[in-house]
Amino acid sequence: MKKVVISSLISVILGLLVNVSLAADKDNLNKSGSKELAWELAPAKTFEALETIAQRRSPLDALSLDAKKRFVESVVFTENGVGGFDYRDLELELTATEIYKILSLIGQQHVTPSLKKARVKSESDEIIMFGKGPNTPGGGDFLLDYYCYQRGSCESSKNKACTSNC
Amino acid sequence: MKLIITFFFSLSFSNAVLAYELDCRDSSLSSLDKVERDIGDIIESVRKKNALLPQKEKKVRVSEVLEDYFNKCLRDSLSNEELLKYSNIELSKYYLNVDTIHFYVGSKELAIVLNNIVLEQVRRKGVETNRAKLLTLEGILIQSRMFKDRDELVQIFPQIKFSELEFIDSGNKLNKKRTLNFVDDSNRLMIDSMTLPKGGYVVVVSHPLCHFSQNARGFIRENKNIYGVMGDKSLWLIPNSRRMYVDKVVEANLNEEKLPYVYAYSNDDWSEIDYWGTPAFYFYLNRELMFRFSGWPEEGNKDRLVEGLKKVGLL
Numbered sequence: 326m327k328k329v330v331i332s333s334l335i336s337v338i339l340g341l342l343v344n345v346s347l348a349a350d351k352d353n354l355n356k357s358g359s360k361e362l363a364w365e366l367a368p369a370k371t372f373e374a375l376e377t378i379a380q381r382r383s384p385l386d387a388l389s390l391d392a393k394k395r396f397v398e399s400v401v402f403t404e405n406g407v408g409g410f411d412y413r414d415l416e417l418e419l420t421a422t423e424i425y426k427i428l429s430l431i432g433q434q435h436v437t438p439s440l441k442k443a444r445v446k447s448e449s450d451e452i453i454m455f456g457k458g459p460n461t462p463g464g465g466d467f468l469l470d471y472y473c474y475q476r477g478s479c480e481s482s483k484n485k486a487c488t489s490n491c
Numbered sequence: 492m493k494l495i496i497t498f499f500f501s502l503s504f505s506n507a508v509l510a511y512e513l514d515c516r517d518s519s520l521s522s523l524d525k526v527e528r529d530i531g532d533i534i535e536s537v538r539k540k541n542a543l544l545p546q547k548e549k550k551v552r553v554s555e556v557l558e559d560y561f562n563k564c565l566r567d568s569l570s571n572e573e574l575l576k577y578s579n580i581e582l583s584k585y586y587l588n589v590d591t592i593h594f595y596v597g598s599k600e601l602a603i604v605l606n607n608i609v610l611e612q613v614r615r616k617g618v619e620t621n622r623a624k625l626l627t628l629e630g631i632l633i634q635s636r637m638f639k640d641r642d643e644l645v646q647i648f649p650q651i652k653f654s655e656l657e658f659i660d661s662g663n664k665l666n667k668k669r670t671l672n673f674v675d676d677s678n679r680l681m682i683d684s685m686t687l688p689k690g691g692y693v694v695v696v697s698h699p700l701c702h703f704s705q706n707a708r709g710f711i712r713e714n715k716n717i718y719g720v721m722g723d724k725s726l727w728l729i730p731n732s733r734r735m736y737v738d739k740v741v742e743a744n745l746n747e748e749k750l751p752y753v754y755a756y757s758n759d760d761w762s763e764i765d766y767w768g769t770p771a772f773y774f775y776l777n778r779e780l781m782f783r784f785s786g787w788p789e790e791g792n793k794d795r796l797v798e799g800l801k802k803v804g805l806l
Contacts, residue, residue: 416623417623441626442622442623442626442627467700468698468700468701468702468769469734470594470732470733470734471698471701471768471769474538474542474768475542475768475785475786476786476788476789477703477786477787477788477789477792478703478768478769478770478771478785478786478787479698479701479702479703479704479768479769480538480767480768480769481594481595481730481732481767481768482534483591483594483595487701487702488702489702
C-alpha cells in the first residue's frame with residue numbers, strides 16, 4: 326500500500342515537472358520570435374544535415390542539378406543560425422513558394438520576400454511576397470549582396486546574403 | 492587562332508606581396524567558364540590579404556584589381572563589333588562575367604558593355620521575358636549613374652515593373668563628394684555634393700538593413716553624450732550598389748531623424764575610404780582622415796568609437 330502511494334506521488338510530481346517544462350519552452354518560443362522558431366524547427370542546422378536532405382526527395386529538387394549543388398554548398402551555418410547563402414539560383418529558377426519551401430529547410434523562410442525577382446505565379450506566391458505575416462521580413466536584418474566575412478561587418482559580395490547570425 | 496596571354500599580377504603591401512598568375516582566356520566557351528572562376532579567385536585572394544592587414548594599413552580595393560583584370564583580359568573582346576560575332580551562349584557567358592566584375596567596379600564602361608549585350612540579345616529576341624535580368628540591368632545602370640540609358644530601358648519594356656525611382660540633379664557640382672539625398676521621403680532622389688565641415692566629423696559607412704549598423708546606431712542612441720555629438724557631426728553613408736532598398740532607407744530615416752542615411756553617388760568620390768563593409772567609421776579633423784575602424788560585433792566597439800571621437804576633438 327505504502328509503495329503504491331509513493332509511486333503515485335512520484336508520477337504526479339514527474340507529470341507536474343513535465344508540464345512546467347513544456348510551459349517554459351512555449352514561453353521561450355513566444356519570447357524568442359518567429360525567426361528563432363523557424364530556426365528551432367529547421368530540419369537542417371548543419372551542412373551535413375542539408376546534404377543528407379539534398380540526397381533524397383526534397384523541396385531542393387525544384388532547382389536544377391547544378392543550382393542545387395551550388396545552393397547547398399553556399400549555406401554557411403554558424404552556432405547562432407544561418408550566416409549567409411547564395412540566393413542567385415533561387416531567384417533565377419524558382420517561384421516564391423518554391424523558395425519559401427527551400428529556405429524553410431534552413432529556417433530562413435522569412436527572407437523570401439526580399440528576393441524580389443522570384444517568380445510570382447500562384448496565390449501562395451502573392452501571399453509570401455506581398456502579404457503581411459510573421460515571416461515577412463520586418464526586423465530588417467537581412468542584406469542581399471553582402472556577406473559576413475568578418476565578425477560584426479557586412480561586406481559587399483555578389484549573390485550572397487548577410488544575416489544577423491554572423 | 493586562339494591566343495592565350497598570361498600576365499603576372501602583383502600588389503605590393505607594406506610588408507608582403509599578393510601575387511598570382513592568371514590566364515587571359517581565349518573566347519572559347521570552356522575558357523569563358525574559367526573566367527568566372529578566375530574572378531572568384533581574385534576576389535578571394537584580395538579578401539584574404541586584406542583580412543591579414545593591420546587595421547591601420549590601407550586595404551586593397553577588389554574593384555581596382557578586377558578592373559585591371561578586365562582591361563587586360565576582356566576589354567578587347569567586347570567591342571560592339573565583336574559582340575555581333577558571338578553566339579547566344581557566348582553572349583550570355585560574357586554577360587555573366589562582366590556582370591560580376593561590374594558588381595564590384597561599378598564603372599560606366601562595364602555598364603555600357605552589359606547594356607549593349609542585353610540590347611543585342613533583345614535584337615535576337617533572346618531576353619524579352621527575362622524579368623529578373625532586366626531588373627538587374629536597371630540596377631546596374633542606376634549604380635553606374637546612367638540615368639538616360641535606364642530611362643530608355645524602361646521605355647523599351649513597358650510590361651516590366653521597374654523601380655520608379657526618380658533622380659533629380661541639384662546642379663550643385665561645387666564639391667567632389669557627391670551624395671544622393673531623399674526629397675520628401677519619396678522615390679525621388681536628389682544628386683547633391685558636399686564638403687566635409689571643419690573641425691571634427693565622422694563618416695559612417697553603413698546600411699539600414701545591416702544588423703551590425705543597426706546595433707551601432709542603437710548603442711549611439713542610448714549614449715546621450717555620443718548621440719549628442721554624432722547627431723550633428725556625422726554622415727551615415729550607404730555604399731553605392733545595385734540594390735537601393737529605398738523604402739527601408741526612408742523608414743529608417745523617419746525613425747531616426749538625427750542620424751539620416753544618404754547614398755554615396757560614387758564610392759570613388761571618397762578616395763580615403765578603403766573599406767566599404769558596413770559599418771565602418773571614419774574620423775576626420777579639418778577634413779583630414781585621422782582614425783578609422785570597422786565592424787560592430789555583438790559586444791560592440793565602444794572603446795574604438797570613443798577613441799575616434801576623442802582624436803578628432805568631438806569628446
